[in-house]
Amino acid sequence: MAWITKQSGTIQIDRRDEPYLTAEIRKDFESRMFPRYPDKQACTIPLLHAIQDLHNWLPYQAIEEAADFLGLPASTVLDTATFYEEFFLEPRGKYTIWVCQSVSCEIMGNTKLVEKLSEKLGIGPHETTEDGRFTLMNVECIGACGGAPCALVNHKLHENLTADNVEQILDGLD
Amino acid sequence: MPLESPILLKNIPTPPWGEFADRKTLSYDDYVKADGYKSLDQAIGMEPKDIVEIVKAAELRGRGGAGFPAGMKWSFLPPQDGGQRFLAINCDESEPATFKDQVLTEFDPHLIIEGIAICMKACQLDTAYYYIRGEYHHHRVIFENAIAEAYANGVFGENSRMGKVNERWPNLYLQRGAGAYICGEETALLESLEGKRGWPRIKPPFPAVAGAFGRPTIINNVETLSMVVPVLANGADWFKSMGVGRPEGAPPNVPASFGPKLFGISGPVQRPGVYEDNLGVTLKTLVEDHCKGMIPGKQFKAAFHGGISMGVLDTTEYEAEMDFDIGKKYNNLGLGTACATIIPHDVSMVAMARNCARFYSHESCGQCTPCREGGNWLYKMLTRIEAGDGTMKDLDLLLEIASSMGSMPGTTICGLADGANWAV
Ligand SMILES: Cc1cc2nc3c(=O)[nH]c(=O)nc-3n(C[C@H](O)[C@H](O)[C@H](O)COP(=O)(O)O)c2cc1C
Numbered sequence A: 001m002a003w004i005t006k007q008s009g010t011i012q013i014d015r016r017d018e019p020y021l022t023a024e025i026r027k028d029f030e031s032r033m034f035p036r037y038p039d040k041q042a043c044t045i046p047l048l049h050a051i052q053d054l055h056n057w058l059p060y061q062a063i064e065e066a067a068d069f070l071g072l073p074a075s076t077v078l079d080t081a082t083f084y085e086e087f088f089l090e091p092r093g094k095y096t097i098w099v100c101q102s103v104s105c106e107i108m109g110n111t112k113l114v115e116k117l118s119e120k121l122g123i124g125p126h127e128t129t130e131d132g133r134f135t136l137m138n139v140e141c142i143g144a145c146g147g148a149p150c151a152l153v154n155h156k157l158h159e160n161l162t163a164d165n166v167e168q169i170l171d172g173l174d
Numbered sequence B: 001m002p003l004e005s006p007i008l009l010k011n012i013p014t015p016p017w018g019e020f021a022d023r024k025t026l027s028y029d030d031y032v033k034a035d036g037y038k039s040l041d042q043a044i045g046m047e048p049k050d051i052v053e054i055v056k057a058a059e060l061r062g063r064g065g066a067g068f069p070a071g072m073k074w075s076f077l078p079p080q081d082g083g084q085r086f087l088a089i090n091c092d093e094s095e096p097a098t099f100k101d102q103v104l105t106e107f108d109p110h111l112i113i114e115g116i117a118i119c120m121k122a123c124q125l126d127t128a129y130y131y132i133r134g135e136y137h138h139h140r141v142i143f144e145n146a147i148a149e150a151y152a153n154g155v156f157g158e159n160s161r162m163g164k165v166n167e168r169w170p171n172l173y174l175q176r177g178a179g180a181y182i183c184g185e186e187t188a189l190l191e192s193l194e195g196k197r198g199w200p201r202i203k204p205p206f207p208a209v210a211g212a213f214g215r216p217t218i219i220n221n222v223e224t225l226s227m228v229v230p231v232l233a234n235g236a237d238w239f240k241s242m243g244v245g246r247p248e249g250a251p252p253n254v255p256a257s258f259g260p261k262l263f264g265i266s267g268p269v270q271r272p273g274v275y276e277d278n279l280g281v282t283l284k285t286l287v288e289d290h291c292k293g294m295i296p297g298k299q300f301k302a303a304f305h306g307g308i309s310m311g312v313l314d315t316t317e318y319e320a321e322m323d324f325d326i327g328k329k330y331n332n333l334g335l336g337t338a339c340a341t342i343i344p345h346d347v348s349m350v351a352m353a354r355n356c357a358r359f360y361s362h363e364s365c366g367q368c369t370p371c372r373e374g375g376n377w378l379y380k381m382l383t384r385i386e387a388g389d390g391t392m393k394d395l396d397l398l399l400e401i402a403s404s405m406g407s408m409p410g411t412t413i414c415g416l417a418d419g420a421n422w423a424v
């Protein structure tokens, strides 16, 4: 839910010396992305994607670095980041499983999928396994209703899922 | 009358003309071989305002949900003043049950790009952003690649074959969403494009006057822009020979339902998928003919006929005509995205309403209290009723909450809450 922001101003930020916002990303944005928009703020979402694609989540330090780079207050970038379901402000598993729960998938039996996944991984929706391999997400329509029930594993779409073939998919991951 | 030959799906094999299994992505060269980019060449030789006139004469209505006439929207733009002007293409497609734009994006991206280029020329828009939902990873790669091909072949960029548009070389960029349904609402999309939370804006000002970065902006759905390509090639009369005209006796200012449309059908049918047919085709034809009927043992009970926001058709409305008049005729909110989820006899309507309420409570952007709080209450009550613990008072309260939230009763900024109350 987009409007819930839990963290307060007293939060302690874990820091490391090596920046999350790498020199390559900076260079790419300076040469390729900034010219696309009338102002730098418009690069917020593309930049957050670039950082998250590299590190798999968005630590607060990364948000601060992004804000510095864009010439914005960190709170502005955090405000944007917390709105979108795809941005993770906490570490998540190597594989994120996004199971669709909207109407077509519910009709075609997605509850069995979620049960199977929860049972196999030992976690509920929006939780991560202890070994840091899997994060399970119950999400709304992912736009593949013709193949319901469906799910994304990271960027890969799987359609016409059943309790059996979903198990095979998990077993096939390294 | 069924559609004789595919229009938008000309290059995308689809029953009855082809097989889903034969679908593959068309490259720039494939598309040109299939007579692609001819409409753009035609547009380049035309006065911008003449292109707008053709789209207006065709009465092409927006295919993204609201059905607003595209030509009319385009003519709301103020005169050029030397500053930038934008096009935002809406490929957010997050409405549950809707999966039509992704088919065009995946298999015929250059059709969309050609439509985009024509619109930029017609409206004198120098920069276009293709806003694609975050979850379409595979599609994003394909479209990014198609954009690169279009640049390499002189559609966009310096020395574009269009010449300068609004005194600048035209550009098309892909913009990746990040998982928020509300960003499909046009002003939320603009906020997101500007790097902010996807919070819908209060209108007016309308985007055509002050949209992205405070500048004039046109926002159209992917399918709408794709349709501009055949309309320009074949003319307004050709387009109006398909679909259904105005309801009998209606004055000419009442918008009609001309032309073909993509329909995405999902649920327990034998061959779910995205099909093309004339507006006015019945839901029954879509299910029985296109989708080869229900899965054995399942019976049609009802359908979300246009995404979940438009309400439902019940068992007696199986033969409803799928056109822009459906809202008035069958007392629902409208055609929406024309993508239907079929609800079989053994699925409870309360469960479906509960699912929708959860969706709206989860996807509400939180700006307006009736939507933010109301959605959540609807979800809680429907969950209770589904568990068998409902009381008669719950029903009254459901209706009371539902009828007090939405832009129709005037208590919210955008239409998300209307979708929520129509589900109830
Ligand atoms: C809550 C909400 C969600 C919407 N989602 C979408 C969407 O995902 N895709 C889309 O094309 N239009 C969506 N719309 C409609 C857009 O606001 C807008 O009307 C449309 O993009 C205009 O394009 P068109 O005239 O070509 O249809 C949505 C509207 C609302 C109120």
Ligand code: SF4
Residues within 6 Å of the ligand: B182, B199, B200, B363, B364, B365, B366, B367, B368, B369, B371, B372, B412, B413, B414, B415, B416, B417
């Ligand atoms: S109606 Fe709901 S989604 Fe729309 S602006 Fe208001 S709170 Fe946001």
